Amino acid sequence: MELAERVKRIEPSATLVVLMEKEKLVARGIDVVDFGPGEPDFPTPQHIKNAAIKAIEENKTKYTPSAGIMPLRQAAVEWHAKYLGSGYAPKECVINCGGKHSLFNVIHALINSGDEALILAPYWVSYPEIVKCADGTPVIVETPAEDGFIPRASAIEKAITPRTKILIVNSPSNPTGAVIPEDEFAKILDVARKHGVWVLSDECYSHFVYGDAKPFSVASLPGAKDHVIVSASLSKTFAMTGWRMGYTLAPQEISDAVLKLQSQSISNPTSIAQYAALEALRGGMESVETMVTEFAKRRRRIVDGLREIPGVTCHEPAGSFYVFPNVSAAVDGNGPGTQADTVQVAKDLLEREHVVVIPGEAFGAPGHLRISYATSMERIEEGLRRLASFFRAEKPVSSVAATRG
Ligand SMILES: Cc1ncc(COP(=O)(O)O)c(C=O)c1O
Known part of the structure; x- marks a missing residue:
């Protein structure tokens, strides 16, 4: 075979x-x-579990729109705007089955055979594999331990070629825990803008920050929307890893492409989990x-x-x-x-x-x-x-x- x-x-x-x-x-x-x-x-917090139980009891157990139920798309953009300063419309949001599913869809929506994706090492295990699955070429940019594993715009710019399509950033990082400072993020965005590269921001750990670090999204920077795609996840933030809930925030054309892939693969994220996610995003940050x-x-x-x-x-x-x-x-x-x-x-x-x-x-x-x-x-x-x-x-x-x- x-x-x-x-x-x-x-x-x-x-x-x-x-x-x-x-x-x-x-x-x-x-x-x-x-x-x-x-x-x-x-x-998973009790109020989130209760919302799922209620959804089952109310028979919210059927197909939903492929992009997710509208109240959840609305809640996702509102949550991201409130806590991470972005400005997306609900139609620029697609609900996915976890952050990994968002990344998988975005990478498959953008990468053509031979396109390069910049990945910052140490990297989360799945980035190179998803890029390879899409027939792209992972290009690794090292971030030195002596610099706290913080990616620098200058090193990123050196790795850019005419084939570079996306740069994957993950702040805070798995595995290093490094948080990219806001001013470095601004420089990285400038480099991306200059070379026409999409910044794919994996914000899985956005709220796990300590000391002086604050939750931050590159999507909050002025003019970011035309160059940034956010892959967000409820898995870690709300202790919901098994529920498989995440979402993509991206300009309309990319959101539509993600939606097209999703509609022909999963149809829709689980209805019950979507109601739990709605409660998570609307139910406060306690x-x-x-x-x-x-x-x-x-x-x-x-x-x-x-x-x-x-x-x-x-x-x-x-x-x-x-x-x-x-x-x-x-x-x-x-x-x-x-x-x-x-x-x-x-x-x-x-x-x-x-x-x-x-x-x-x-x-x-x-x-x-x-x-x-x-x-x-x-x-x-x-x-x-x-x-x-x-x-x-x-x-x-x-x-x-x-x-x-
Ligand atoms: C950096 C990073 N991105 C994305 C994910 C995927 O999370 P999810 O459970 O939402 O698919 C993980 C999970 O471990 C992760 O560590």
């Missing part, structure tokens, strides 16, 4: 191997500290504030704890719920490790200390580990203790040398 080229071009999730190993340990009754989660450990206050405390603890471990360096992320320490010095004592090193570290950590982390290779950044603090303070303390014991061991990763062979 011959599968389609597009399927052969893309890789399954790089995080899967570690997670499968984890499941085996959990099945054996082993106490695993899981720093892997890409979702809040909070339940639950979000509670979550963010808790995440701020955890971030402080985990950054401090990691910095106490010899050989581990950790920048202080201003957003999301991940830290992205550099462990290459602790791995071999000889500077940055090889491609396979942090994959091996993650495997050894799981095997010896029963701690789940995601290796940096998954995000195009060997030498680092992604640690999620979407877990309780008690588990964070236990995990830090185990990480310290692992990295303090004299030769922590004996198999690294062998894998280099």
Whole structure:
């Protein structure tokens, strides 16, 4: 059997191997500290769940318009205008099945064979794969750890060619937690405008910001609308990962293209989830504030704890719920490790200390580990203790040398 080229071009999730190993340990009754989660450990707020229950009871269980119910499109643009300063009309909003679905649709609506998409590394695992699925070429622009992984307009401009169609930005970032400062965003928008490149703004973590950082969207900058597409998600902000709710904000022509793709694939996002999303967007931000206050405390603890471990360096992320320490010095004592090193570290950590982390290779950044603090303070303390014991061991990763062979 011959599968389609597009399927052969893309890789399954790089995080899967570690997670499968984890499941085996959990099945054996082993106490695993899981720093892997890409979702809040909070339940979906009750008022949102109630709205879904009510929708079922009122038989709002049939097809909806492909772009989503109009009150939800209205609520999405109002929420984005209120909290992130944009100015879209409901007809420029399409409701999608999660932020990933929005990204998938937008990329497929814009990328032709051979078009280039600029992706900032360390990057979220799915960007290159979605671009490849659309037969585009991912072009990676590095953001250095010494600069807090902040993308700079100057580096982006150097990577632009006549084939560049889109630039994907993700602030706050998964995996680094980096938040792009507003003035840098303005410069990035200028570069995009100058070269006719679309800025695709993945705002999945918009409200997970700490310290002086404030929720911000590039779509709020003057004149942004003609150059920016927003992919938004309710998954993390409202602890709704399983509901699959997100939306796209884009000029009419692009919204219509997204809608066309959507109408011929999913028909419409789940009706019940749409009523839950409507309540989330209209029901106030209290639950979000509670979550963010808790995440701020955890971030402080985990950054401090990691910095106490010899050989581990950790920048202080201003957003999301991940830290992205550099462990290459602790791995071999000889500077940055090889491609396979942090994959091996993650495997050894799981095997010896029963701690789940995601290796940096998954995000195009060997030498680092992604640690999620979407877990309780008690588990964070236990995990830090185990990480310290692992990295303090004299030769922590004996198999690294062998894998280099
Ligand atoms: C950076 C980033 N973008 C998008 C998504 C997709 O989120 P959703 O659950 O809304 O599809 C994720 C989920 O992990 C993410 O980390």
